[in-house]
Amino acid sequence: MHPPLTALAAALVAMTFSPASTELSTKATNRIRSAATILKEIHAVPDKDIPQELWDKAECVIVVPGLKKAAFVFGGEYGSGLMSCRHDRQWSAPVFMQVGKGSWGLQIGAQSIDLVLLVMNARGVEKMLGNKVSLGAEASVAAGPVGRDARAATDAQLKAEILSYSRTQGLFAGVNLSGGVVKPDTDDNADLYGKSVPPRDVVIGNTVQTPAAAEPLMEALRAREHK
DSSP, rough: HHHHHHHHHHHHHHHHHHHHHHHHHHHHHHHHHHHHHHHHHTTTTTGSSSSSHHHHOEEEEEEEEEEEEEHHTTTEEEEEEEEEEETTTTEEEEEEEEEEEEEGGGGSSSSEEEEEEEEEHHHHHHTTTTSSBBBBBTOOEEEOSSOOGGGGGHHHHHOOOEEEEEEEETEEEEEEOOOOOEEEEHHHHHHOOOOOOHHHHHHHHOOOOOOOOGGGHHHHHHHHHHH
C-alpha cells in the first residue's frame, strides 16, 4: 500500500502549492501588461511625454504600475515594477524591481500612482542592481522634465543619475523620489527566470532570452524607439 499512499501524498502536495504559483504568475503577468500600457499611454501625448532626447540617452527604464498609497499607510513598504536596459538601441529582457517609500510617500494626494524612472548612466545602473540603493543619498535623483524639448532641463536634471516621473489621476509630471529605495525583486525574478539567473545577467549580460510573458513590455519599448 505504500506506493499508492506515496503517490497520493505527492498529488496532495501539488494541489496545495499549484494555486499559489499560479496566483504569483498571474500577478507578475498583470504587472508586465500594466507597465506596457503606461509607456504607451504616456507616449501617446507628446506634449506631456518624456523628452525624446532624454529617453534616447537613458541606459535603463524602470516602470512601476499602480503604487498604492495604502501601502505606505498600513505598513507595506514596496511597489514592484520592471527594469529593462538598452544595448545598441535594443532593449534587454526585463527584471522585476521594487521601489520603497521615501519622504514623498505620504505627500501623494491620490490613492495610486504610476512611476517611471530613467537610469541615465552606467553608475546608476550598477547602483540599481545592488542589494538596495537609497535615492538621493547613494544615487542622485531629480524630477524629470516633461515635454518635447529637453533643452529646458535644469543643470541638476542633466547631472542626475536617475530622472523620475509620476502619473497621478491622468497627470504625468516629474517627481522627486529622494528618500525612496530601489532593489531587485528577488522572488519575482526567480519566478520569471529561475533562482540561478541573477538580474545583472539579464539586463547587462544581455544573453538571457526574453520570456513570452514579458513580450508586451518589449513591444512598448520597441514602439518608443521608432517614432
